[in-house]
Amino acid sequence: MSLSKILAQKVSLLDMPNLIMRKILEDFGFCSILQLRKVCRELRHFIDDSQLPPVLLESLSVQINSDMIVMEIEIEQYCPTTVYYAQCKNGCIVEWEKRREIQRILMKNVNFLAVFCNDLNGILRSANFKRLYLPQADELRRNICREEQNPNETGKLGFWKRMKACFRKMKQAREPIRSRADPDEVKSEILNFTQNILKSRARLFEVRELQMSVANQNDVMKIMPFVNRKTLREVKIVEHCYIDSFNYQTDHCLKGFELDLILPLLKTTPSIAIEKFLVTEPIETFLGFEHSYAKFERLSKEDLWKVKNKLIHSLTPISFFFIQVEKFEMEDLREVFGPVSNSGGLYGTLWCYGISGSSDVNVVYMRSDNILEIIRRTDFGYRSLYHRMGFIVH
Amino acid sequence: MSVENAPVVDVDEAAIPVEKKMYYRFESNDKKEFRVSELAIQQSETLNRLVEAMGYTSEDVENKPAIAIENIDGKTLKLVFQWCEHHKGEAIPVDDGSVPKIVEIPEFDAKLMDIDNGLLFKLIWAADYLNIVQLLNVSCKKVANMAQGKTPAQLRRVYLLPSDEEDEAAKRAAQEAQDPRAREVEEEFEERKRQGGNSFF
Incomplete structure (x- = not known):
């Protein structure tokens, strides 16, 4: 015109x-x-x-279930908005809180996943995030588990109560949660969708802290290639259905996790955490990061020596390093790290190493949950505190 | 209305040319004439270049016909020149590529742009056409501010936009008006789809 x-x-x-x-x-x-x-x-x-040009927002977290998705978006710090997308018999219910009032809309004849994906598309196309948790099944699954295990407790879960009331009001029979589509299928669909959105962006997606609950490294690779490596500071990968096995007692059935495809993309990322998986890479892989958390099936004495040589006497400060194995042999630990600095008690078993020309100390904690934690104590006075407590400072 | 009979609008009413200032005459597409000071014209890159190229003297400005601006109506042009007169002599902002730009709308501009949305969009068009950087900045900001806290339905009203359904209906009507066979073809296609045919051809 x-x-x-x-x-x-x-x-x-x-x-x-x-x-x-x-x-x-x-x-x-x-x-x-x-x-x-x-x-x-x-x-x-x-x-x-x-x-x-995308705006930088605080955080986005998505929790997924077979018939409901919970998205929490923090546009400004400490002001999160939670949006619920739930499937009902003749459409999708979207619920969120606005100015302390619950807002709810029913969208007829549409799938909740389609409605969520439409919103996610708009968000991921126009924003970068400081923190992205995608998909984060934990909290929701925990609620569902709790609801299934303790039906009397459901009254405490406000959202479930409201949703049920809502369904009743609309005279719609709610099917049992687990009889619907497999939540992992929904999650996989969302990951594929997210991949397509990120692929279509003109600029790489920027995120500082990326947390994903995944089945294997292929899930991570759907997102990682489209993330700007320069801005990525922390990657946390969690086994996607670990919440079903709640605590450490059932960790013995952990799956192995391969990292060969991901590692080349993390060369400039200072922090990595692989939780609820057994990593198959050698220990050296994790010694290059400033912060790392990984669980190994076993560590040999040689591996422990590598840890000690790299971290204990390193001049570049490490913030923390966690390794977990099925069981540490105290004999091996004593041989590598020397005599323990304390004799148990409140502080557990620890080895304390002074750093020459500095008041900092590197501390190796042997925790009761079989996690060997190596941490740099930069707080003022730690060294003298350990001295006063009669700890041996190596 | 002939040019001779057209009303002459002194946009810079406060500053009657006491000292020797050059006032150019411009004419809108609905034959309204405006007298605008040389300094105010500098806010518009397009007009500034135009008058420089013309090289008018004070006599030429009075004796030659007013410079016609074919694309802009009198109502819009009056707003544009009022803005230029108020901001004459001010530095023209340079685009440093930063996004979003920090633009504050001065009180005068806010009052000037307190108009219906259709006219506001015309003002933006004119600011773009005449290349008046700061007017474009403030008017775009004003349009963006209008969206704050609005629902999609409210936005549709504010920005004079059709819904998807209305848009579809309008397109269909336009298509039908252009090609009466289009509807028939579409119906045939739908029918074949219903019958399970894989290909339209």
């Missing part, structure tokens, strides 16, 4: 030239852009195609 023609009639936002539209959209806040995407298809396409 020509300019004179436009100016002769009533003009709308969509009649603006592309450059001006872009300029206007750059001034929109993140929330307004999300709302604007819902206005009409043409505008949605324009927003998606114009690849506006």
Whole structure:
């Protein structure tokens, strides 16, 4: 449409030239852009195609179940908004809290996953995050487990109570949670969808702290290649259904986790944690990180020597290093780390190493849960505290 | 309305040319004439280059016909020149590529832009066409601010936008008006789809 023609009639936002539209959209806040995407298809396409510079938000966390997704987004620090997407018989219920009031909408004849994916698309296209937890099944699964195990306790879980009341109100029979689609299938679908969104971004996705609960490294590789490595500071990978086996007592059935594809992408990332998996890589892999957490099936005496040589006498400060094995042999530990600095008690078993020319100490804790924790104590006075307590400082 | 009879609007009413200032005459597409000071014109890169290229003297400005701005109507152009007069002599901001830009809307601009949204969009068009950087910045900011805290339905009203359904209906109507066979083809396609045919051809 020509300019004179436009100016002769009533003009709308969509009649603006592309450059001006872009300029206007750059001034929109993140929330307004999300709302604007819902206005009409043409505008949605324009927003998606114009690849506006993403805003940096605090955190995004997604918890997934077979018939419900809980998304928590923190646009400003300490102000999280929780949105629930639940499937009901004839559509999707979306519930969130706005100005301390519960808002709820029923979207007829749509799948809850489609509604969630539409929102996720808008969010991931236009924002980077300091922290991303995707998908994080833990909390939700814990609630579900708790509900199934202790039906009397459900009253304490506000959301479930409200949802049930809502379903009753609409006279809809709620099917048992576990009879629906496999939550892992839903999770896999969301991971694939997320991969496609990140792939379509003009710029790499930026996140400082990435936490994923996954089945194997292929799940991680759906996201990692699209993440800007320069901004990635911390990666935490958790076995995706560990919550079903609640505590450390059942850790003996942990699955192995391969890292060969991920490691080349983490060369500049200072911190790594692999939880509820047994890592298959050699110990050296983890010694290169500033912070690391990993569990090994077993560590030989040679491995312990490598840990000691690399970390205990290292001048570059490590913040923490955790290794866990099925069982440490105290004989091996004594041989490698020397006589213990204390004789048990409140502090457990520990070895304390002074750092020459510094008041810092490196401490090796042998924890009761078979975790060997190596930590640099930079707090003022730790060294003299250990001295006063009669600990041997090596 | 002939040019001779057209009303002449002195945009810079407060500053009647006492000293020797050059006032250019511009004419909108609905034949409204405006007198704008040389300094105010500098806010518009397009007009500034135009008058420089013309090289008018004070006599030429008075004797030659007003410079026509074909694409902009009088109502919009009045707002543009009022803005230029108020901000004359101010430095023109340089785009440093930062996003989002920190733009504050001064009180005068806020009052000037207290107009219906259709006119505001025309003002943006005109600011872009005449390359008035700061006016474009503040007007875009104003449009963006209008979205704050609005639902999609409210945004549709504010920005004069159609919903997906209305848009679809309008497109279909336009298509039908252009090609009456289109509807028939579409219906045939839907029918074949219902019958389970894999290919339309």
